[in-house]
Amino acid sequence: MPRPLRWFRRLPLRSRLALLTAAAVAFAVAVVSVICWFLVEQKLYDEVDSQLTTQLVKGDVTLNDVVATFRNCSPQNTPDNLAGQRNPYYRQIVQADGTTCALTDAGTVRVSGSDLRLATNPTASLEVYRDGVSSDGTPVRVLTAPLYLRPGVPFPNFVQTVAYPLKDTRSTLNELALLLLGVSGIGVVGAGAAGLGIARAGLKPVDELTEAVEHVARTEDLTVRIPVEGEDEIARLSRSFNSMTAALGDSRDRQAQLIADAGHELRTPLTSLRTNIELLARSEQTGRAIPPDDRKALMTSVKAQMTELASLIGDLQELSRSDSTHAPDTLDVVALHEITRAALDRARLRGPELTITAELQPWYVRAEPAALERAVVNVLDNAVKFSPPGGSIEVALHAGTLTVRDHGPGIPADDLPHVFERFWRSPSARSLPGSGLGLSIVARTVQQSGGRIALDPAEGGGTEASISIPGAATPPPPAPPQAPPGSPMGSPPQSPPQSPPQSPSR
Known part of the structure; x- marks a missing residue:
């Protein structure tokens, strides 16, 4: 970053907004003032x-008039002087060689090159305005302007010059410049003050958000909520912060509940x-x-207790995995x-x-194969566990x-809302093996x-579990294996040995 801008970056946001507002107003006022x-x-x-x-x-003039004017070139004899009035205009006749004859007592005006060029080569209807x-x-x-012998015919080697003092005009322009400068200064200062006030009012929700974040960082209190007003970007930011703290609070509560339930x-x-x-150690010590x-x-x-601990630890490891690790597109x-058929073989055993x-x-379907097989196995295991001896189980897809x-x-009606909660077990099933995490893993x-x-309760008694998963495009059939060099063509391909599926921890 350029060095001149570093100090600007160190300023508070409201100060930067005020300065930018004042700068924008100053630029606009300056442009308008200059144009005005x-x-x-x-x-x-x-x-x-x-x-x-x-x-x-x-009017038309003659050569005698011009010669007489130059011969008797005396401003004291003009009609204005004879009336006792001072003529504010400078009037004079300029000859091609630069000689001038003042026609008023105001004085003469310095001849410029444009005057001499016009006197040397006068052009009809040509008038030259300049500052002098x-x-x-x-x-x-x-x-x-030229002198005319008759309409459309300029007098050669002579031109007339008329001038007026610019004192009043420039005084008016100077006063206008001071007025515009003062108004611009007041406007810039007012814009800066207004920008600072607007920045403070507009950034008040940001200050509240900053205080809330600092409070959360200092106290780890995730119950803090920011009041939301309106539908602007600040309101969206406040809603996002409230949603984030609520999600973090729920996550921490679930984590604490998971630890408490796992400990129990x-x-x-x-x-x-x-x-x-x-008991075993005491038997060894006492003989x-x-x-x-x-x-x-x-x-x-x-x-049995070690097996139950291993199963419980496996279920906890399964639940500890982030839900985002298996996005639908991955x-x-x-x-x-096929997964259901493999799970049925294990259930029959x-x-x-x-x-x-x-x-x-x-x-x-689109799923993680191992996790989906584990889910189907858990559902079938529950059916096997709660079926009476010699009973039957119907599976359909x-x-x-x-x-x-x-x-x-x-399942009693009062227990149905809780069957997918972690570590929840029906009072009638507490004596049976299990950790209370199977259905929670299935649901996830x-x-x-x-x-x-x-x-859902099934007609005639029992329970019916239903799993509905959207279908996916059927995968293309595998390409036939290429026969290695030297092998007889047409021989059936050797299928690789398949390892039996691992038993999921319950």
């Missing part, structure tokens, strides 16, 4: 030129695990052996029916005594809607894919 001054000057000079034109000798100086140094306005959920398995380990059956049950409990096109039927139509219907005890995955999920 020149217009008035031209008008005054036009009036003087008009008066000079009326003083010209309009009299013999005593007075600024005058001069009009030089971790406390139970950790307490049980600590008790079991203490009192634990009965084999009790020791086996104790080790089974320790393994997701892959996957086959929902977990509930071999259940009858699981499926009717799946092809449907392609039609027109982009996946439904999973079980015949379990169902479906929402990232632009879909929706709902749990």
Whole structure:
């Protein structure tokens, strides 16, 4: 940045606005004042030129008249002097050699080159206006015109000159210049004061916003809100700040609630695990052996608690990922029916005594494959977990809607609004394994894919879960593999081994 502008950047914003306003007004006033001054000057000079034109000798003259005038060139004999009046006009006749003859007692006017050129080569109807100086140094306005022998025929070697003092005209212009300068100064000062006042009033919301930001930075109080008035840019900025603080406050509240809920959920398995380990340690320290059956049950409990902790930590890691990491335009096109079919195979392994039927139509969606499979597995696991022994589960995929219907005890109407909340578990399900995060993860995955999920009571008992995800363009079929050099043509391609899907943590 140029050095002269650094001081300007250091000024407060309101001072800069006031200075810019004053500068803009000063420029506008200066332009208007200069234009006004020149217009008035031209008008005054036009009036003087008009008066000079009326003083010209309009009649025809003869050579004898001119010779007699030069022979008796004495201003004291003019009619104005004989009447006792002083003629303000300078009138004289100029010869081509520069000789002049004053016709009034005002004096003579210094001859210029234009006067001599016109006297040497007079041209009819040619009048020359110029600024000149009299013999005593007075600024005058001069009009030089030919003398005429008869209409249209100028007299050779002689011209007439008429001049008028510019003292009054220039005095008027000087007074006008002082007046315009004073008015301009008052206007600039007033504009600067008005700009400062307007800047203060206009930047008041910015000051409030600054105070609010400083307060939040100092106290971490996210409940601060700025009053919003109007629909201008400042109002939009205030609304954006209020929305930001509200979002930050909600995020902090959710984070605190997540930590509190996670601590509560971790406390139970950790307490049980600590008790079991203490029993094992005390048995080793005291030398009192634990009965084999009790020791086996104790080790089974320790393994179950460790599995529950691992599942809970995995769910927390899944929820800790930012929702913005999977924007819709970065997701892959996957086959929902294939993912559902793979999830069904895993569900049948977990509930071999259940009858699981499926009717799946092809449907392609835009989602993260691993997360979507985890969501479908969680929904099927819930159906398996709450189905009675020997029960049945119906799964269907039609027109982009996946439904999973079980015949379990169902969900009470009072619990339906809370089923997708983190760590929420129905009182009837608290004794069952799980962290209370499965459906929350399912809901977030479906929402990232632009879909929706709902749990509703099913007719005849049980629960029906429905997942609807917008369809995506069907991916093109894979190109056939190229046969390597030396291999027999037409041999079937070898499909790479597929690793089984990993079991999601619950």
